[in-house]
Amino acid sequence: MNKNQTIQIIGAGLCGSLLALRLGQRGFKVEVFEKRPDLRKVDISAGRSINLAFSNRGIKAMNMVGIQHKVEPLCIPMHGRMLHDIEGNTLLSPYSGKENEYINSISRTDLNALLLNEAEALNNVTIHFNHKCTSVDFENNRSHFYKYEDKAEFSKPAEVIIGTDGAGSALRKSYYLGKKFLFSFSQDYLTHGYKELSILPAENGGFKTFKNALHIWGRDSFMLIALPNLDGSFTVTLFLSYEDGEYNFNNLTTPERVTAFFSTYFKDALELMPNLLDDFFKNPTSPLGTVKCSPWHYKGNTLLLGDAAHAIVPFYGQGMNASFEDVTEFDKLLDENFTDWESLFKAFETGRKKDTDAIADLAIDNFHEMKGHVNNAIFREKRNLEMAFEKNFPKSYASKYALVTFNENIGYREAMLRGRAQDKAILNMLADGDIETPLKLDNKTWLEHTLKQVQAETEHILEEDRIAKNMQH
Ligand code: FAD
Known part of the structure; x- marks a missing residue:
């Protein structure tokens, strides 16, 4: 492939910043456009999962770009699931019988910031923040942007455009609305949504409950989970139906009801969360869905990667890992003797889609397993x-x-x-x-x-x- 070509990446999230870093390391000219402000300068965590389970497929990608030694200090190993029953009894269920097999809790912001730093350190990678892609003219290799600072619209051509702009991808929308080719697309929402809460650090700065586990309060039709953060806090996520059951997101509207719900079902967690009501009414409730689509590419001009191509529900802790693995698999093909992008994109999708469809289905299975079967x-x-x-x-x-x-x-x-x-x-x-x-x-x-x-x-x-x-x- 011609290294003088410019590759435009839309979205500097986890997948886009890793892709920019890797393509930059390979010598391509890379230009990245990100809708949000620079997360290294502005706190933009609201509404997105604060920490994530990071495991082997993700680690493999970090090794590919040579930064796993910088990622490791950001990780808290979680050796198993700490199951909390309704009486407050706990049981640690290890993830594996092998000692060296565990997952890690990592901050989305810290990991994304590291990837941005590494990518930006390369002369051939440029990142523009506060640039929202509004649509992509995929036939003419041109993206349209809105620049927040100037309140101005402009467009930018590139030989290749890659959309790593997440589950609501503007490139994917352009494929769909463009109606220029047969584009299959499905988006399936769960009847459950999620809300992020927190367990703050203990007064001495330590962890209020066992640090090295993913905590689960599975209650059959809903559940609470908690992952540790480096500062001694835990990010807690409530997964609950919007409208079914005695308690649901639509009817948890008063402090009394929220307290009653938590004291009935999550008594031991509630004791660790004096800040529950503040978090509950301040933080958004967000939907959970699976996106599948194909094709991921248009000729050799444009390609979808990461959540833009295959968003999944979070119950296997694999969405980010799968998006990182996309980059590893894409990178492997760059070592093969493709002479044009179209054949490479085709080979990528053929090899990869069966795997991302599989993890999408496994993630739904795990939703049911975590809520109920673990008990x-x-x-x-x-x-x-x-x-x-x-x-x-x-x-x-x-x-x-x-x-x-x-x-x-x-x-x-x-x-x-x-x-x-x-x-x-x-x-x-x-x-x-x-x-x-x-x-x-x-x-x-x-x-x-x-x-x-x-x-x-x-x-x-x-x-x-x-x-x-x-x-x-
Ligand atoms: P994103 O991280 O969504 O990044 C997309 C980027 O594109 C963002 O920076 C966004 O601002 C930008 N963007 C969007 N639209 C535009 C536009 N029009 N123009 C320019 N830029 C744009 N995965 C795991 O592996 N482990 C977990 O434990 C885990 N837990 C999760 C918990 C929850 C509650 C959720 C919702 C997801 C979880 N995931 C987890 C999944 C993980 O968050 C995603 O798979 C991962 O973020 C995908 O990375 P991405 O870069 O493809 O998309």
């Missing part, structure tokens, strides 16, 4: 068994969660197919009595024998799935 006895038995497999036979077994979260060397689709087959195998075998309970987790011979049975049943299910799929075609 369910058979689910816990399955989890205990998988943990024992992972601990005793680390090379032979990885749970679905581990395949998705900790194995950056396989795609999401492969992780989904194998993970779902394993889940089905174990749950069926537990339900049918093919795996004896109580589980003999300390007996290695029993474990090895059971693992072999699970593996055989998993292969059987995968084979059945393959046959069913071939018959459909």
